[in-house]
Amino acid sequence: MDTDRLPGCYRHPDRDTGIRCTRCERPICPECMISASVGFQCPECVREGSGTGHRPTANAPRTLAGGVVAADPQLVTRILIGINVAVFLAAAVFPALVIQLELLGRYVEYVGAPLEGVSTGQYHRLLTSVFLHVEWWHIIGNMLGLWFIGGPLEAALGRARYLAVYLLSGLGASALVYLLTPPNTPTLGASGAVFGLLGATVVLARRLRYEMRPLVTAVVLMLVLTFVPFGGSLNVSWQAHIGGLVTGALLALGLLRPAAGRNRTLIQWGTCAVVFLLAAAVIAVRTAALT
Known part of the structure; x- marks a missing residue:
């Protein structure tokens, strides 16, 4: 067993990642990470924190580079x-x-x-x-x-x-x-x-x-x-x-x-x-x- 291997994303287990959600601490890959005021959060934590499925674009979840997270990321x-x-x-x-x-x-x-x-x-x-x-x-x-x-x-x-x-x-x-x-x-x-x-x-x-x-x-x-x-x-x-x-x-x-x-x-x-x-x-x- 390789103990040095990074954990897999909780939504995509085949993708190794060194990033964790700052709220729940689950490992997340670039596709799942959403920029928050401090660090990154997973989609579930962002959804729970928003309390609604409709928010202004200015307050929408952001990607690693600052872009708006899209419903269809590809x-x-x-x-x-x-x-x-x-x-x-x-x-x-x-x-x-x-x-x-x-x-x-x-x-x-x-x-x-x-x-x-x-x-x-x-x-x-x-x-x-x-x-x-x-x-x-x-x-x-x-x-x-x-x-x-x-x-x-x-x-x-x-x-x-x-x-x-x-x-x-x-x-x-x-x-x-x-x-x-x-x-x-x-x-x-x-x-x-x-x-x-x-x-x-x-x-x-x-x-x-x-x-x-x-x-x-x-x-x-x-x-x-x-x-x-x-x-x-x-x-x-x-x-x-x-x-x-x-x-x-x-x-x-x-x-x-x-x-x-x-x-x-x-x-x-x-x-x-x-x-x-x-x-x-x-x-x-x-x-x-x-x-």
Whole structure:
């Protein structure tokens, strides 16, 4: 018997946690913890303390990052998966859609006709490519990663902050791809955004003082697969993976480090704005070099 193992969440016994409810002292995982005036409380204690199922938003239970606790803590994750699947099916029916949505810096010729890219003002490609897949194995792999990594992270951050991490990680991944790859190299897929969620999860686990070895091992394994794909047949964009991973970790540092207070929200959204401006600067530098 491993006496050093952390206890399991009382609602999710398979999830080890070092956090306990400040009222009943039961162990709770990030999905169950609700920010209180002192420490965190479990959903039952919050419900008992409120005395009603209807409270103003300002007094609603809060997530670890300060977001409002939602009745469905994984709704945004499911919506993102739905959008990815919808775009995948649309691209299968209308193959020309891929040409319009994939990430291209500047594709000078395509079947004898000029095709423009990000460098000529088609900035939508930086985000539309994040939702685009053309191979079934590609979308299945990315959506499994989005579900298993994104679901718990959404519960810990709250919907708005989680969505910001996903979109900005995708943008950061695209920005590094745009900067470091030949302009006529098409890139697509949600893996950059998923790596961003992974980077944010590492910061979250560190914040909660979880056992880091399993998570670090998973990150190292995914990076190994990024740079040394088995069989040598997979065309993996390491730029997207590294760009997303770093962007997600930076965002999580800004979202999770500030203590609750009047400046917390300002620091959090200020971090998002700074990350967006950094990505925009990278994009502007690359565009200037290509024009």
